[in-house]
Amino acid sequence: xxxxxxxxxxxxxxxxxxxxMKSRRIKLLHEVxxxxxxxxxxxxxxxxxxxxxxxxxxxxxxxxRGLVAGTPFRVLLQREQRGTGxxxxxxxxxxxxxxxxxxxxxxxxxxxxxxxxKDFVSGHVKSGAAASVLTTTLExxxxxxxxxxxxxxxxxxxxxxxxxTPEERRVREVSAGIWCVDIPRLFRALRRTRPDNAQGEFYLxxxxxxxxxNGHKIVxxxxxxPWEVLGVNSRAELSRLARLINxxxxxxxxxxxxxxxxxxxxxxxxxxxxxxxxxLYPDVHLVGATSIGRDCTIxxxxxxxxxxxxxxxxxxPSCVSTESRIGPRAQIGPFAHLRxxxxxxxxxxxxxxxxxxKTRVGAGSKANHLAYLGDAEIGKAVNVGAGTITCNYDGxxxxxxxLENGVFVGSDSQLVAPVRVRRGAYIGAGSTIVSDVPAGAxxxxxxxxxxxxxxxxxxxxxxxxxxxxxxRKAAVRRVPRG
Numbered sequence: 001x002x003x004x005x006x007x008x009x010x011x012x013x014x015x016x017x018x019x020x021m022k023s024r025r026i027k028l029l030h031e032v033x034x035x036x037x038x039x040x041x042x043x044x045x046x047x048x049x050x051x052x053x054x055x056x057x058x059x060x061x062x063x064x065r066g067l068v069a070g071t072p073f074r075v076l077l078q079r080e081q082r083g084t085g086x087x088x089x090x091x092x093x094x095x096x097x098x099x100x101x102x103x104x105x106x107x108x109x110x111x112x113x114x115x116x117x118k119d120f121v122s123g124h125v126k127s128g129a130a131a132s133v134l135t136t137t138l139e140x141x142x143x144x145x146x147x148x149x150x151x152x153x154x155x156x157x158x159x160x161x162x163x164x165t166p167e168e169r170r171v172r173e174v175s176a177g178i179w180c181v182d183i184p185r186l187f188r189a190l191r192r193t194r195p196d197n198a199q200g201e202f203y204l205x206x207x208x209x210x211x212x213x214n215g216h217k218i219v220x221x222x223x224x225x226p227w228e229v230l231g232v233n234s235r236a237e238l239s240r241l242a243r244l245i246n247x248x249x250x251x252x253x254x255x256x257x258x259x260x261x262x263x264x265x266x267x268x269x270x271x272x273x274x275x276x277x278x279x280l281y282p283d284v285h286l287v288g289a290t291s292i293g294r295d296c297t298i299x300x301x302x303x304x305x306x307x308x309x310x311x312x313x314x315x316x317p318s319c320v321s322t323e324s325r326i327g328p329r330a331q332i333g334p335f336a337h338l339r340x341x342x343x344x345x346x347x348x349x350x351x352x353x354x355x356x357x358k359t360r361v362g363a364g365s366k367a368n369h370l371a372y373l374g375d376a377e378i379g380k381a382v383n384v385g386a387g388t389i390t391c392n393y394d395g396x397x398x399x400x401x402x403l404e405n406g407v408f409v410g411s412d413s414q415l416v417a418p419v420r421v422r423r424g425a426y427i428g429a430g431s432t433i434v435s436d437v438p439a440g441a442x443x444x445x446x447x448x449x450x451x452x453x454x455x456x457x458x459x460x461x462x463x464x465x466x467x468x469x470x471x472r473k474a475a476v477r478r479v480p481r482g
Contacts, residue, residue: 005125006099006100006101006125007051007098007099007100007101008048008049008050008051008100008101008102008103008121009050009051009052009053009054009095009098009100009101009102009103009183010045010048010050010052010053010054010102010103010104010105011053011054011055011056011088011091011102011103011104011105012038012041012042012045012053012054012055012056012073012105012106012107013056013084013087013088013104013105013106013107013177014028014038014055014056014057014058014064014106014107015056015057015058015059015061015078015081015087016058016059016081017058017059017060017081018108018233020233020234021233021234021235021238022235025060025063026059026060026063026064027108027232027233028064028067028107028108029060029063029064029067030232030235030238032110032232032238032241032242032245033242033245033246033249033267033269033270034269034270034271034287034288035110035269035270036067037107037108037110037232037238038064038067038107038108039067040109040110040111040112040245040270041105041106041107041108041109041110041112042067042068042071042073043270044112044113044114044117045105045114045117046071046114047114047118048103048114048117048118048121050072050103051098051100052072052074052094052098053071053072053073053074054073054074054075054076054091054094055068055073055074055075055076055107056076056077056078056087056088056090056091057075057076057077057078058077058078058079058081058087059081061075061077074094076090076091076094077090078090082195082201082202083195083199083201083202083203083204084177084201084202084203084204084205085190085193085201085202085203085204085206085207086201086202087204088102088104088186088190088204089187089190089202092187092190095183095187096187098183098184099183099184100182100183101121101124101125101180101181101182101183102179102180102181102183102186103117103120103121103178103179103180104178104179104180104181104204105117105177105178105179106177106178106231108231108232108233109176109177109178109228109229109230109231109232110232110241110245111227111228111229111241111244111245111248112178112228112229113228116223116228116229117178120132120134120178120180120221121180123219123221124180124219124221127217127219128217129216129217129218129219130181130182130185130211130216130217130218131179131180131181131182131185131186131207131208131211131216131218131219132179132180132181132218132219132220132221133147133155133158133175133176133178133179133205133208133218133219133220133221134175134176134177134178134179134221134223134229135147135173135174135175135176135220135221135222135223136173136174136176136222136223136224136225136226136229136230137172137173137174137222137226138172138174138226139172141161141169141171141172141173141174142161143161143233144161144174144175144230145158145159145160145161145174145175145205146158146159146161146164146168146169146171146173146174146175147171147173147174147175147220148168148171149173149220155208155218155219155220156208156212157205157208157209157212158175158205158208159205160197160198160199160203160205162197162198162199163197163198173220173222174230175205176223176229176230177231178229179204181207182216185211185214185216186207189206189207189210189211190202190204190207192210193206193207193210194206227240227241227244243264246267246268247263247264249268249269249270250263250266250268251263253268253274256274256276257276257277258274258275258276258277258278258279258280259277259278259279259280260280261279261280261281261282262281262282265282265283266280266282266283266284267284267285267286267287268286269286269287269288269290271288271289271290272286272287272288272289272290272291272292273290273291273292274286274291274292275292275293275294275295275296275311276294276295277294277295278292278293278294278295278296278297278298279296279297279298280298281297281298281299281300282300283300283301284298284299284300284301284302284303285302285303285304286298286304287303287304287305287306288305288306288307289306290304290305290306290307290308290309291307291308291309292304292309293309293310293311293312293313293328294311294312295311295312296309296311296312296313296314296315297313297314297315298314298315299314299315299316299317299319299333299334300317300318301317301318301319302315302317302318302319302320302321302333303319303320303321304320304321304322305321305322305323306322306323307321307322307323307324307325307326307338308324308325308326309321309325309326310325310326310327310328310330310346311328311329312328312329313326313327313328313329313330313331313332314329314330314331314332315332315333316331316332316333316334316336317333317334317335318333318334318335319332319333319334319335319336319337319338320336320337320338321337321338321342322338322339322340323340323341324338324339324340324341324342324343324344324356325342325343325344326338326344326348327343327344327345327346327347327348327363328346328347329346329347330344330345330346330347330348330349330350331348331349331350332344332349332350333350333351333352334351334352335352335353336350336351336352336353336354336355336356337354337355337356338350338356339355339356339357339358339374340357340358341357341358341359342356342357342358342359342360342361343359343360343361344356344360344361345360345361345362345363345364345365345380346363346364347363347364348361348362348363348364348365348366349365349366349367349368350366350367350368351366351367351368351369352368352369352370353369353370354367354368354369354370354371354372354373355371355372355373355374356372356373356374356376357373357374357375358374358375358376359373359374359375359376359377359378360376360377360378361373361378361382362378362379362380362381362382362405363380363381364380364381365378365379365380365381365382365383365384366382366383366384367384367388368384368386369386370386370387371384371385371386371387371388371389372388372389372390373388373389373390373401374390374392374393374398375390375392375398375399375400375401375417376390376392376400376401376402376403377400377401377402377403378402378403378407379403379404379405379406379407379423380405380406381405381406382403382405382406382407382408382409383407383408383409384403384409385408385409385410385411385412385413385429386411386412387411387412387413388409388411388412388413388414388415389413389414389415390415390417391414391415391416391417392417398417399417399418400417400418401415401417401418401419401420402419402420402421403415403421404420404421404422404423404424404425404439405423405424406423406424407421407422407423407424407425407426407427408425408426408427409421409427410426410427410428410429410430410431411429411430412429412430413427413428413429413430413431413432413433414431414432414433415427415433416432416433416434419433419434419435419436419437420436420437421433421436421437421443422436422437422438422439422440422441423439423440424439424440425437425438425439425440425441425442425443426441426442426443427442427443428442428443428444428445428446430446431443431444431445431446432445433445
């Protein structure tokens with residue numbers, strides 16, 4: 001007969017500061033591949049069905065509340081941090097009448113997967129244990145609580161490193177700090193714990209000895225991937241874990257049909273979407289709510305945040321795009337910058353050292369080099385020459401430039417907004433356009449060219465005379481007197 005289903009509650013311990021991070025911010029607010037550390041844990045628990053969920057906050061609680069807002073987690077405050085057992089005790093009042101199990105984990109385990117937690121809970125229920133703890137094995141277990149077993153391999157307890165004997169410190173199996181415990185027995189045992197240890201704190205693992213005394217079954221479940229279940233304690237550990245999580249994300253996209261030239265030098269955020277047969281070169285960063293279509297190519301050094309890139313588009317090296325859309329088969333770069341609010345249509349070309357801001361570009365239009373287009377509406381089949389800028393800001397307000405379909409803008413032109421260049425018009429190179437241009441017209445705005453014949457020879461002669469005069473004066477100064 002399968003075990004009777006029991007209600008499950010969840011509890012995240014997130015009250016500590018994390019002093020080893022050497023930071024003004026608490027540890028859980030530090031980002032891992034684009035998300036605060038705690039957010040990863042909240043996301044992992046979202047897939048674990050629970051009757052009610054809690055989170056214990058302490059240091060910088062007001063900042064952490066912002067991450068918890070909108071989630072089903074009820075906030076509990078631990079105003080004084082006195083150990084893991086004391087943290088769990090903050091949930092005693094809301095769980096006083098609860099019957100079932102409590103899944104407990106720390107907020108500094110961003111690599112934890114939903115599947116791992118569900119398997120752990122399922123195994124706990126099937127075992128009939130009063131308490132189960134997740135463990136793992138380390139080559140160097142320094143800093144972690146050691147898992148103690150008897151001659152039959154059964155769990156007898158967990159000892160913190162500061163309280164361990166030299167023999168116990170040689171144990172390589174450590175506690176991951178992830179627990180599943182029968183709720184009524186948990187709080188009865190916690191009330192019996194005492195801070196009789198090197199740190200003067202109430203330890204959650206001390207309930208194991210009490211359970212053993214009362215004949216309750218306790219189980220240690222070993223996990224084979226330490227990096228997934230262990231917490232982050234320092235910036236070095238954060239960096240190593242971020243690389244592993246990112247590699248897990250990248251490998252997942254390769255399994256889905258995305259080509260990645262160098263997985264260890266490609267960064268893909270957890271909320272990014274990528275279509276099949278897209279090719280990513282090294283040093284590409286895709287973050288935020290970026291969405292990449294099918295058959296796209298992104299060359300080295302590109303950075304995209306909250307950008308939509310449609311099927312077949314190409315980014316040449318070293319392009320940056322933020323909060324923008326790149327249409328089908330568009331080609332961008334190299335060294336192009338799309339600032340927020342850009343919307344590029346199909347087959348658009350934006351080339352070397354072109355910067356766009358809040359600009360819409362119609363199908364087939366191109367600005368191949370050295371241009372700034374801000375607050376602009378550009379139609380279809382428009383050609384923007386090198387050195388063109390839209391003068392959209394007068395120091396107080398911003399204005400729009402409109403280039404209708406088929407407009408040709410010559411090189412080194414300035415378009416002083418607000419201005420509209422109508423369908424099919426031409427702007428002569430070097431022009432400063434300050435008023436609207438009619439359809440099909442040619443607009444020129446240059447000073448008349450002046451030619452002074454013989455000017456160069458005359459200038460050289462004047463310079464030569466000035467040099468000779470200076471030499472004579474210097475010689476007079478050097479002649480000795482008397």
